[in-house]
Amino acid sequence: MPSRPAQEDHTVVLNANGLSSFYGNRQILHDVSLSVAQGEIFVIMGASGSGKTTLLRHLIGLSTPNAGEVTLLGNPLSSITKPKLYELRKRIGVAFQGGALINSMSVIDNVELPLRQHTSLDDSTIRIMSRMKLDMMSLHDTENMMPAQLSGGMLKRAGLARAVVMDPQLLFFDEPSAGLDPVTSAELDELIIGLRNALRMTVVVVTHELESALKIADRVMVLAEGRIVALGTVEEITQSTDPRVQSMLHRQVRDRQPVGEEYLDHLTEEDDI
Template structure:
């Protein structure tokens, strides 16, 4: 049994490399039960890499990752699968299977990971579609949905097994402001009604400030700050203020360093 007071996610000293390029630098990260944590940062800051590491999709070069108290870096495949069954993931592009109807997409985790009969699966998948305001859309194909509807259908699939921990990757990407605001409200309702702990990766400031209990700001693979929304807004860190106020940075090109890097990559 997991201690209810223990953090659901514990990351310590995390380091990740892609080839010769270091993407994450000594990242410490923890998420407590019942909170909405936003991971925020500019493009290339390491947000998506951190998410993939936490989900166990990539193995870190160094450091530890614990989900529900389980060390997923050293876990066997069977133990890792047991942990993943307690997670829900809503991917950036929705990742719906285009050959399946909306209802069958939502029902897929139940068919793969439970012994429920088809009637129970149909009822549960339709209930989750109702939760995301897609009741009556179960027979449509993904190609017949708008961008916002695809996001909500993907969310229904992510929550169909009632996970304790839910991950969103850029939920507002590509959506208009009204649909984005509706999705923000849905995230808040999920936390309150279904008692989920939620981690959201986003670069959308309005969304982050609306839904977050706490924000982790990443920059160039390092954690600049983890704190409340108000504390992040008041931060005197120049890089954080650049991000919040959309201030461009001066880019200095070192020709010698660039040529050196090219030579090393070729070698």
């Protein structure tokens, strides 16, 4: 079990209040609120379709919720201007599910991109800094490869290297273990814990992998159909009596089949325009 340093300060770095979001007429998020403290590993868990990706996009300001407010490093996102948002984003890192490396650039060029865009460091310094991050992800021999030549796990790690190359205060990681073998997935978990312990980075992880979530998290939020069903420390979550949390913990199949009349209505339903 990796050590979990006691949280010395409780500065809130990320806060969401009453987020609701719609896709067409379908409501994706129902009144979701959360708050993440400096140095914490916060895991947002949920099955696919639970709204966790939508929530993540709201948290990093890629899309605006229909209601509610996100405050990122003390800045409310609803009223922020584009230049200020960009300034803010230099202090956060986002690792996307598939890495999202720019496919026309080599791995090292991808990792160097934020440094080249936002700092005036000379080429050799930029190279050294990027190599350090790639080494951290054990990717030193891939630096001249193109993204298309990498495996899924490597892409994910390269994406992580790029996300942390500016040493962000806050790191978001979308589905670190999706589609990875157990060993690679465990390595990524260690990396996340290492980043927090070594650099005191705050990490927000979105995942559907129970095992990884329970291993790395300080606190877990469980989302189901756009609603928070549980929020607390790992111990609190594992002891929760909520049936939805229990079914997730024990990998039970969701009972979705409507019964009797309801099912008949569903089958005979007509599109009423």
